[in-house]
Amino acid sequence: MREYDVAIVGAGPAGMSAASQAAALGLSVVLMDEQPRAGGQIYRNVGAASRGRLDWLGPDYAHGRGLVEQLASAPGVTHLTSATVWDVSSALEVSYLQGGSAAQCRAKHLIVATGAMERPSPLPGWTLPGVMNAGAAQIMMKVGGAVPEGRIVLVGGGPLLYLVAVQLLDAGAQVAALLETSPKHNRRPAMRHLMGALRAPGYLIKGMRLLARIRRAGVAHHFADAEVAIEGGDTAEAVVFNAGGKANRIAVDTVLLHHGVIPNVQLTRMLRLEHDWDARQLAWRPRCDAYGVSSHEAISVTGDGAGIGGARAAECSGAIAALGAACRLGVIDASALQAKAAPLLAEHQAQLRIRPFLDTLYQPPDWLLTPTDDTIVCRCEEVTAGQIRDMARLGCTGPNQTKFFSRSGMGPCQGRMCGVTVAQLIAQTRGVSVEDAGYYRIRPPLKPIPLAALASMDETPPAG
Template identity: 40%
Template sequence: MIRQWDALVVGAGPAGLRAASVIAEAGLEVVLVDEQAGPGGQIYRHVTAPGAQGRFPDPADFRDGTAAVRRFERSGAHYLSESTVWFLEPGRALVSRGDETLDLRARNLIVAAGAMERPVPFRGWTLPGVMTAGAADILLKTADVAPQAPVALAGSGPLLYLAASHLIKRGVPLAAVLDQTPPRNVLRALPHLPAGLLGLPLLLRGASMMLATLRGAPVHRNVGRIEARGEGHVEEIVFTAGKETRNVRASTLLYHGGVIPRTHMASALGLDQRWDARQQCWTVASDALGRTSREGVYVAGDCARVRGAAVAALTGELAGLAVAERQGALGTRESRRRQRLLLRTLAVQTASKIFLDAWFSPRPDLYAVPDDVVVCRCENVRAADIREAVAEGLEEVNEVKLRTRAGMGNCQGRTCGPALAAIVAAAARRPLPDVGRLSVRAPLRPVPLEALRRLLEKK
């Protein structure tokens, strides 16, 4: 017998935890599905695991994450850890969990899949020793594993300095920080500074991280083209700073291209999306309560629009209240009262993000990838192959995908999709949103045939 839930929440980060907690506290039956072994998402990953407090570089993150998980545990929500969602439609999810294949049905669906680091290909990005700054930061706070020193960090965005300051705090030698933020971004951000000051604690925290980095490592600004070199492992980073070519010796390169919404599930669900010209990424169209273009489907947190953990938690609670009201578990008057309080806080939090979005918008030449660089690692597709397809008359990403197989591998375009679209747009001389988005179909993750067989046996 298939069980019908009042709500299904995908993702156990700040947004998913808060949404599931609110729904369960209203007396409804909710199930939270997540790939990780414990709740917390990326920012609070394994926050309640033994010894977590000593591994978390920021006490505030440990405090906030622990509070969110404890509230969720008290709420009575059902939790499915180490569970992979590979099929999703309104009201239904197919999930692999160990040897089980679960067919979950729900009257409401909340997608809280979080964000991802923007993948940026460059020469040498496939060398051992090259990884993302976010991945290295997760290893540091979950397993107390530091990258091989000396370490170079490159890219743009607050997380670049967050990761650098965490490594410095742990005593890891840094060879350099290569900041790719265009200098003109600061001028573009200045008109938004008054709004940015509404989030003064966040700005002060960012300033503290930058100061710690400046004290602990050489910082090169206005960095352009980056190349990792080495025989079997990264040994040297070559880059441009202004008009000058420089190099640093390093055993590890941590790259961060910024953070963008993880919209794979939204695309599979056919949700309306909007192009964010400032951050050069797709966002999910939704109202203040997370309601999307499909009835009974909500989005919460950074998978809709990247605004950080605090905002993600607020949007999760708002989506949870909307579901509780829709199911009649919470009266309209009480629901609206709680929504008003949250929306006022949300307005202040999001106003400050305009300043940061302007400051850390991607540089225009971010995807000026040399022809010989592999863009799609799964299918070994080079930038030259993509440009050749455009020269043949193909100007839409799914057409180029069919011609080159870029985006057809195990990651289904998660790693190469943004670069593929940018290279197609540049080669075709078209605005980036005009070349479209990769089509996403089930299975959303690689799934063994045995899982399909087990599903068929249940029918």
């Protein structure tokens, strides 16, 4: 089994930056990612994007190109592309699937840089074809050079919703409406964080520009009073909601949902690291120190996977985690660590100043966090919010017994799409904190793998 100083899972901004930094310190590095190219979701495909596409998608996307180029020129980085990590043992043996075959490598230190995923948006009709995440539509622009045909309605809240709207408008797509769901009562508490936000580099100005562009394009802009529903038969046909006390129904071809992003904790949960419920970001985050070191001293978590901070913060934190790992492995001493990390830590803090404002202003509404009874929560097994509540009333104190009794989280997505909602529904029904309700115990394989690939790792001699 090949051994590396550092194994990094995820080649987004945090993973790329960690790999480049670790390699620069002379460490041997393996960087593993499911995609054929480095970049993660935020910089997906950026290394292969044409000038025209970079101009279209904007400078924040184009920024990723520098990280990709830096990674490509870093000595001593083995970049395993299209490699799916599906198990990590306590001895840091990493099992992955590449080209349909199972393989393993070992590391002295593991850096988890698995990033974020969009918060699932369980609202009535969200499983209909024609409904997808706003980020999914953005991926279609990045990898497919394509935008939805026909009428588009964007539903949710947060900066990405505005950015996707503008990118669609710039491509000539038909944005019929922007429907914001963030409760109005978020605004006053958000204002308390305005001073911090003003000290964060450039974010507020960018947001205002995006909103101005949307306004100039004449896009209808609504603020939902309560639950939004999507109606349709074989595909989405209309978005139905109340705004300003009036009932609305907007005909659509495509609905794009976005309620912020949350850490993708699948790997950190499988590793059984300590996690905390972040009551402002309304998401679980692995417990880490300033250098990203988790409750396991040989495992660091960096980037949005450790708590949402955005791409620029992730870039800083990746390099910080690599420095921390280098110090633990004895490549640099504590004073060198402090000296090298100080400017990165300062920049990281600066990038995070916008978060309290954004997290508070765009906190999703309760009807999304704990949906009405008929709404599907687990898309794979089609388990509704009402069924989850029934399980809580039957005596299930957390998501694991609930999963056992209802099949929520048993499908191929392995609980990624329902985990955060199930925990909140149980907490709500039983009148306990989300932390007390807990989370799914994530079991290997981290992604479904063919039985034959697992069987190929059997080393026992055949009997008889």
